[in-house]
Amino acid sequence: MAGLQRARVRRQATFRWVVVAVVGTFFALPLLGMLEFTTRAPGGGRTAAVWRTVADLSGLRTTYPELWAGLKASGALVVLTVLIMLVLLVPTMTWVRLRVPRLRRTIEFICLLPLTIPAIVLVVGLAPVYAWVTYLLGGSSAWLCFAYVVLVLPYCYRALDAGLSAIDVRTLAEAARSLGAGWGTVMVRVILPNVRTAVLSASFLAVALVLGEFTIASLLHRDNLQVGINQLGQRDAQVAVAVSFAALALAFVLLLVLSFAGHRRTRRPLATPLTEEPA
Amino acid sequence: MPLTSRVRGGALLGVAPFLAFTTIFLAVPTLVVVVGAFVDSAGRPTLANVAGLRQGYILDALVSTLELSLGTAVVGAVIGAPLAYAVVTAAPEGMLRRSVSAVCGVLAQFGGVTLAFAFLATVGSQGFVTLYLSDHTGLTVPGDLLYGLRGLGLVYVYFQIPLMVIVFLPALDGVRVQWREATETLGGSTWQYWRHVAGPLLMPAFLGSTLLLFANAFAAYATAAALVSQGSPILPLVVRATFTSEVVLGQANLGKAIALTMVVVVAIVMTGYAWLQRRTSRWVG
Amino acid sequence: MTPQRQGVAVRLEGLSRHYGAVRALDGLDLELAPGELVALLGPSGCGKTTALRLLAGLEDADAGRVVVDGRDLTDVPVSKRDMGMVFQAYSLFPHMTARQNVAFGLRLRGRSAAEQRSRAGEMLELVGLSSQADRYAHQMSGGQQQRVALARALAIEPQVLLLDEPLSALDAKVRVQLRDEIRRIQLDVGATTLLVTHDQEEALAVADRVGVMRSGRLEQIAAPSVIYTTPATAFVAEFVGLTNRLDGIAADGVAQVLRARIPLLPGSSTSGPVSVLVRPESVEVHTQRDGDAEVVATSFLGSLGRVRVRTADGALLLAQVPTGEAGVLQVGDRVTLALRPVPALAVGRD
Numbered sequence: 001m002a003g004l005q006r007a008r009v010r011r012q013a014t015f016r017w018v019v020v021a022v023v024g025t026f027f028a029l030p031l032l033g034m035l036e037f038t039t040r041a042p043g044g045g046r047t048a049a050v051w052r053t054v055a056d057l058s059g060l061r062t063t064y065p066e067l068w069a070g071l072k073a074s075g076a077l078v079v080l081t082v083l084i085m086l087v088l089l090v091p092t093m094t095w096v097r098l099r100v101p102r103l104r105r106t107i108e109f110i111c112l113l114p115l116t117i118p119a120i121v122l123v124v125g126l127a128p129v130y131a132w133v134t135y136l137l138g139g140s141s142a143w144l145c146f147a148y149v150v151l152v153l154p155y156c157y158r159a160l161d162a163g164l165s166a167i168d169v170r171t172l173a174e175a176a177r178s179l180g181a182g183w184g185t186v187m188v189r190v191i192l193p194n195v196r197t198a199v200l201s202a203s204f205l206a207v208a209l210v211l212g213e214f215t216i217a218s219l220l221h222r223d224n225l226q227v228g229i230n231q232l233g234q235r236d237a238q239v240a241v242a243v244s245f246a247a248l249a250l251a252f253v254l255l256l257v258l259s260f261a262g263h264r265r266t267r268r269p270l271a272t273p274l275t276e277e278p279a
Numbered sequence: 280m281p282l283t284s285r286v287r288g289g290a291l292l293g294v295a296p297f298l299a300f301t302t303i304f305l306a307v308p309t310l311v312v313v314v315g316a317f318v319d320s321a322g323r324p325t326l327a328n329v330a331g332l333r334q335g336y337i338l339d340a341l342v343s344t345l346e347l348s349l350g351t352a353v354v355g356a357v358i359g360a361p362l363a364y365a366v367v368t369a370a371p372e373g374m375l376r377r378s379v380s381a382v383c384g385v386l387a388q389f390g391g392v393t394l395a396f397a398f399l400a401t402v403g404s405q406g407f408v409t410l411y412l413s414d415h416t417g418l419t420v421p422g423d424l425l426y427g428l429r430g431l432g433l434v435y436v437y438f439q440i441p442l443m444v445i446v447f448l449p450a451l452d453g454v455r456v457q458w459r460e461a462t463e464t465l466g467g468s469t470w471q472y473w474r475h476v477a478g479p480l481l482m483p484a485f486l487g488s489t490l491l492l493f494a495n496a497f498a499a500y501a502t503a504a505a506l507v508s509q510g511s512p513i514l515p516l517v518v519r520a521t522f523t524s525e526v527v528l529g530q531a532n533l534g535k536a537i538a539l540t541m542v543v544v545v546a547i548v549m550t551g552y553a554w555l556q557r558r559t560s561r562w563v564g
Numbered sequence: 565m566t567p568q569r570q571g572v573a574v575r576l577e578g579l580s581r582h583y584g585a586v587r588a589l590d591g592l593d594l595e596l597a598p599g600e601l602v603a604l605l606g607p608s609g610c611g612k613t614t615a616l617r618l619l620a621g622l623e624d625a626d627a628g629r630v631v632v633d634g635r636d637l638t639d640v641p642v643s644k645r646d647m648g649m650v651f652q653a654y655s656l657f658p659h660m661t662a663r664q665n666v667a668f669g670l671r672l673r674g675r676s677a678a679e680q681r682s683r684a685g686e687m688l689e690l691v692g693l694s695s696q697a698d699r700y701a702h703q704m705s706g707g708q709q710q711r712v713a714l715a716r717a718l719a720i721e722p723q724v725l726l727l728d729e730p731l732s733a734l735d736a737k738v739r740v741q742l743r744d745e746i747r748r749i750q751l752d753v754g755a756t757t758l759l760v761t762h763d764q765e766e767a768l769a770v771a772d773r774v775g776v777m778r779s780g781r782l783e784q785i786a787a788p789s790v791i792y793t794t795p796a797t798a799f800v801a802e803f804v805g806l807t808n809r810l811d812g813i814a815a816d817g818v819a820q821v822l823r824a825r826i827p828l829l830p831g832s833s834t835s836g837p838v839s840v841l842v843r844p845e846s847v848e849v850h851t852q853r854d855g856d857a858e859v860v861a862t863s864f865l866g867s868l869g870r871v872r873v874r875t876a877d878g879a880l881l882l883a884q885v886p887t888g889e890a891g892v893l894q895v896g897d898r899v900t901l902a903l904r905p906v907p908a909l910a911v912g913r914d
Contacts, residue, residue, distance in 0.1 A: 004641050005624045012368045019365040020379065023358060023440065027386065029408060030394075030437065033401030088297055095293035103294060110301050116546040117309065118498030120515045121538040124315075124522055125308025150304045208384075214391040214501040219522060230392045230505060241400060244393035248385065255381040457655040460622055461713075463642040464649040465669035465720060475668070479659050561702055562658040 031245070038242040050238045054246060064236070067243060070228020073141035073217075077224060078210050080145035082203045085156050088149065090199065093160055094191050097169045111157035114150055119215040122147070130220055141222040144213075151216070152209050156202040163198020167191075208251050312542070315535035328536035337517060337537060343428055344497060344513040345544075351435040352492035358436075359443025360485060366444065367451040380448070383441035390438055391501030398425055398434050398506075425506055431513070434502055439492050446491055450484030453563030480562055487555030494548045498541065514541055571599035571756035572633035572723045574619070579628035580780075581614050588614040590780035591628070596724075601750055601757040602785075603771035605764055607803070611780040612760045613728060619758060620726050621645050632723055648717030648755070649726040653733040655713055656701040662688060662712045663697040669720035687715035690749060707738040714746065718753060725755040731766060739763075743770055764804045768792065776800045794829050798911045801841040808847065808881045810903075811913065814838045819910050822875070824903035828910050838910040847883035848902040849873060855898040862893055873899060 041047035053059065061068045089111075096103050114122070126147055133143050169191060176190045192199070214226035225247065233240040319325045331337075362379075369375040401408050402420050409420040424430040454477060462472045500515040511517045514537060521534030574596040581589040589611040596602050604612040617623045619630055621642035630637045637645055656665050666687050667680035675683075688694050691711040701709055710730055717725060730746070731739045747770040750757050761767050767774045768788040775785035776799070784796040795801035812821035814833060819826045819840045826840055849859075849871055856876040863870045869890020871883045881901070885893070893899070 003624045004639070005622065016365040016368055016375070019361050020375070023362050027382070027437070027440075030397035030401045033407050034397050036407045037400035037405075088300055092294050092297040095290075099290040099293060107294070107297070110297075110305065113305060113309075115494075116542060116549050118500065118515065118538075118541050118545060120498070120500040120518050121312060121541055122308055124518065124535055124538045125311040126304070127522075128311055129304065129307055146300075146304050149300070153301075153305075208388055212388050212391065212393075215504070218504070219519070226392050226501070229396075233392065233396065237396075241396045244396055248389065248393055251388075252381060252385045255384045256378065260377070455654050457651045457653075458657060460620075460642075461649065461651065461655045461657075461716075462668075462672075463622070464620060464645070464647055464726075465672055465716070466643050466646070467672045468643055471672055475671070476657055480657070 031248075034241050034245045038238050038245065040238070050242050053239055054242045064228075064232055064239065066223075066231045067228040067239075069141075069223045070225045070231075073144075073223040074211060074225035076142045077145050077148060078207050080142060081148040081152065081210050082206050084145060084149050085152055085206050086199065086203070089153075089156060089160055089202070090192070090195075091187060093157075093164055094169060094187060097164060098173050108157070108161070111153045113154075115154045119151065119213075120219075122150070123216050123219045126216065127220070139222075141217070141224060144217055144220070144222050144224065147216050147220075148206075148210050148213060151213065152206040155205045155209065159202035159205060160195065160198050163195035163201075164191075166198075167194045204254055207254065211247060211251065309542075312535045312538050315532050316539040317536075318532065320532060328532045331533045332536055332540060336511070337514075340511060340514050340517045341540070344515075347428055347432055347435065347513060348493045348496040351432050351439045351496045352489050354432075354436050355439025355443045355492045356447075356485065356489040359440045360447055360488075362440065363444045363447040363451055367448065379444070383444040386441035387438055387445055389441075390499060392505045394434060394437060394502050395425075395505035398430075398437075402430075402433075426509070428512055431503055431506065434506065435496050435499065438499075438502075439496060442492055442495055443488055446488045447484060450481055450488075450559055450563050453559075454480065483555045484559040484563065487552045487559060490548050490552040490555065494545045494552070497548070498545055571754050573598050574633075574724055574756055574758070575629075575631040576615065576619060577629040577631065579615065579618055579630070580626045581611075581618060581623065582626060587611075587780045589618070589625075592780070592782060594775065594782065594785070596756050596758065598756055599754045600772045601747070601759060601770060603759040603761055603767035603774045604777055605761055605767040605774055605804070606777035608762060610777040612762075612777050614780075615777075616726055616728055616758055616760045619724070620647055620649055646720070646722055647724045647726055648720060648722035649728065650710065650713045650717050650730040652729040653706065653709075656709055656716075658701050661698050661700055662693060662704070662708075662715075665701075665712055666715045666719050668716065673720070683719055684715075687719045688712070690718070690752070691715045691745070705738075706734050707742055710734065710742060711745075714749065718749070718755070722755060725750065725757040727757065727759040729761055730759075732761070732763065739766070746770065768804070774804075776803060778803075794907070795841070795909055796831050798841060798909065801909050806844050806882060807841045808844065809839045810842050810879070810881065811877075812838055812840045812910065814840075814910050819908075822901055822903055824905065826903060826905060826910075827907045829907050832908075832910040833912045834910075837913050839913050840908050840910045842903060842908050843906070844870065844882045844884035846904045846906045846908070847873075847881060848904065849883045849885055849889065849893065850900050850902065851893065851897060852900045853898055855900040857899050857901050859893050859895055859897045859899055861895060862890055864890055869893075873901060875901065 038050045039046045039048065041049075053063070092107065096107050130143075130147075133146070137143055172190050172194065173186050176186045181190065211225055213224060214230070216222075217224040217227045218230065229240050229244050229247075232243070316328050317324060317326065319327060366376050366379050398406075400406055403409065403425060404422045406420070412418040412420060425434065458476050458480075459472055462476050467475070498515070500519070503513055503516055504519060507516060511520045518534050518537050518541070521530045521537065524530055574594075576592055576594040579589050579592040580587070588609075592611070592615055594602070594615070604615060606612050614623065618625050618628075621630075621637070621640065625638065628638075632645075656662075657668065660668065663681070663684045667684040670680045670683055685694065685697070688697050691714055693708060693711050693715070696704060696708060696712075699708075701712075704712070710733075714730070727746070731743055734742065743766050750770075759767070759771060768791070771788060773785055774788050774791050776783045776791065778799050784791060784800045786794075786796075791800060791804055795804065801807050810821050812819040812826070814820075814828060814835050814837075817828050817832075817834060819828055819832075819838055821840050821842070826842070828834065828840075832838070857873045859871055860874050860880070861872040864887070867887060869885050869887055871885055871890060871893055873881050873883060875881060883901070
């Protein structure tokens with residue numbers, strides 16, 4: 001038996017592992033660099049002291065106030081941004097599909113617009129807007145959430161749009177309405193449960209983006225995690241690197257969790273090699 | 280009032296909060312930049328800001344930014360595409376695909392301070408690769424590597440490759456096994472399959488993804504800001520300089536003209552991307 | 565039209581293939597005579613598709629041989645096997661027009677542009693799509709796409725034509741139309757053809773012989789009429805066409821069922837209590853006021869009607885009757901049943 005197809009599968013597997021290994025090395029080096037750097041002991045050798053400092057949250061709070069302020073601000077920003085994003089997008093997108101479909105292109109255009117506006121440009125335009133925000137609401141870093149909603153708009157729109165496209169919103173709504181449901185019930189009891197995965201992935205994307213945001217916060221002189229880490233970097237580079245590594249690891253875990261949650265409901269891609277008799 | 284127009288008015292009310300929010304935090308900032316580019320500090324219309332774009336340091340920064348974006352986009356695409364293909368040939372629910380996707384998802388958004396730290400700890404003057412090389416091979420990593428354009432390119436590639444994987448994967452997923460099998464039954468070799476079928480089919484998606492990478496690098500600010508504190512070799516840093524400096528009064532609006540230039544470049548690139556995307560979705564949707 | 569080369573003989577010998585613990589194909593032997601159209605029929609997972617893919621070379625066999633025209637092709641790669649294949653759906657190259665798709669096999673063979681063009685034109689004419697030559701797949705209906713796929717498979721003058729559920733993604737009406745057309749074209753070009761389908765009507769309508777498969781093995785292979793009238797096993801009888809299972813007592817090659825004597829087919833259980841597999845058209849229904857059976861449902865199917873009847877002992881049974889009779893019968897009518905002495909298969913009662 002020549003096993004021609006099996007030979008191909010083996011060739012593909014070899015190709016796969018070679019590529020992943022080579023590219024993986026390039027990607028691993030800087031991460032290793034961070035780990036190596038954070039475990040350097042002052043006189044040479046290795047120490048876990050830095051990581052012990054980072055793990056001690058209450059100590060962190062008093063020793064590194066700039067980091068603590070950034071953490072607090074980013075925590076608030078994550079919550080506010082996700083909430084405002086969902087409250088703004090989910091009802092609007094559902095409503096547009098149901099009642100004003102001719103506005104769909106417009107809404108899509110608006111949501112994708114931030115893709116063409118670099119964050120640094122947005123800051124320039126936002127400066128006068130935030131002068132008013134400060135005047136009306138005060139100078140708290142938490143109000144950066146408005147800018148962050150704009151920043152995450154394209155990514156969250158796409159995630160939610162994919163979810164809403166996968167279900168027949170109109171038929172679902174009509175079915176629920178014919179059974180006597182009001183619009184509120186339709187939204188909360190019918191639409192939302194069916195786009196749970198999309199809401200989840202939109203939220204994760206927003207969280208990841210907010211936690212990594214630096215441009216707007218630093219230029220508008222507000223606090224957030226990245227700004228805090230950056231300031232810390234000038235004072236205690238090892239702790240700063242350790243904290244940013246921890247944030248990165250957290251983001252990776254979040255996305256891995258998301259990929260499991262998301263995959264359960266998605267269809268198997270059609271390009272899947274046939275490993276069993278098709279139905 | 281006729282029923283239909285009442286319904287329509289009510290229906291429009293449903294999108295009012297969204298429109299109000301995006302007007303304040305998206306439309307107004309955009310207008311601030313667009314209008315600001317064409318007025319002087321007293322608010323009178325002028326083309327002086329646009330004329331000011333011809334200054335040597337701005338043009339140099341523009342050229343550098345274009346080179347940096349193009350270079351990292353091409354490198355990112357050329358390395359990212361085979362990586363995406365390697366992932367696609369793995370089992371769709373398997374661990375390899377899941378973890379590579381998750382890693383790429385994180386790393387594509389990975390920029391700014393953290394990325395700067397990571398590279399400083401690796402190839403900075405005290406980085407472990409730098410130290411290892413000088414101890415064991417006598418090779419030296421230039422001390423200012425990370426503060427110049429070449430170093431910036433190296434760092435950018437680190438988020439460009441994962442972004443390529445993410446945006447190119449869907450197109451690869453859309454390639455059906457039947458096309459390969461049909462090619463083979465018709466007498467085609469693997470090379471002929473790539474040359475006549477998969478290659479042409481994926482080319483729009485590949486070019487589109489490259490454009491997206493270009494726009495991504497062109498707009499990137501945080502990484503460069505964290506690494507480069509002296510001078511403004513690329514446009515985003517020039518905008519920063521005009522934004523933070525209070526030396527010259529007219530600078531603010533020159534900054535808006537530069538910002539507008541960036542928007543125009545990104546918009547052109549993204550339009551090309553959208554056009555290629557539409558083409559792709561018709562073939563491998 | 566250019567004369568086509570006549571088909572060649574195909575032999576599959578002891579083909580086996582398993583996926584993990586699942587035996588998809590379990591020692592399949594199958595021969596196709598030159599120019600013959602054989603349909604492999606069976607439920608999903610029976611191994612029919614695997615058989616076709618092994619013949620195409622798209623999968624490796626664990627054991628067995630593929631012999632075409634006397635030549636052992638087992639170790640020959642797909643691209644050198646010279647087989648035209650039509651897939652279930654979505655197999656047209658989306659970036660090529662219908663004509664480019666059809667010409668693609670010739671292009672791979674380095675034929676001249678002129679030859680590619682004329683041959684593609686001929687093939688498109690053969691499948692009745694000359695007017696659509698410059699369209700892309702996304703501009704054509706599913707039926708048109710499958711015609712192009714057939715033209716593409718035939719353009720290379722294949723030794724063997726492989727049809728992998730070519731109609732299953734299409735609407736019922738298009739399916740019947742295209743099915744007949746595929747048969748016409750196949751007879752026209754004379755290519756030895758293997759058709760895989762789960763649609764028994766399709767298999768019976770177009771094939772010279774039908775092979776019914778189950779769990780990786782052939783249950784029976786015979787001409788369509790033979791499969792229908794003399795099924796070799798209960799599985800074949802029940803998978804092909806409609807069947808009633810009626811209780812009876814067998815002895816001496818005859819079964820006593822519902823006061824009738826039914827001759828038994830070879831392979832039947834020949835003695836004791838049996839289930840006799842009786843086709844609906846072998847059941848006659850007569851209206852009779854004191855009949856011991858009762859009509860529970862009727863359905864009108866155009867040229868004929870079907871009646872569901874409950875017998876005295878509570879069994880449900882399906883009868884096929886002429887349209888006129890179906891119109892007269894009402895739900896609740898008392899009737900008597902009679903069985904025509906058509907040979908049937910009997911199996912031991914479980």
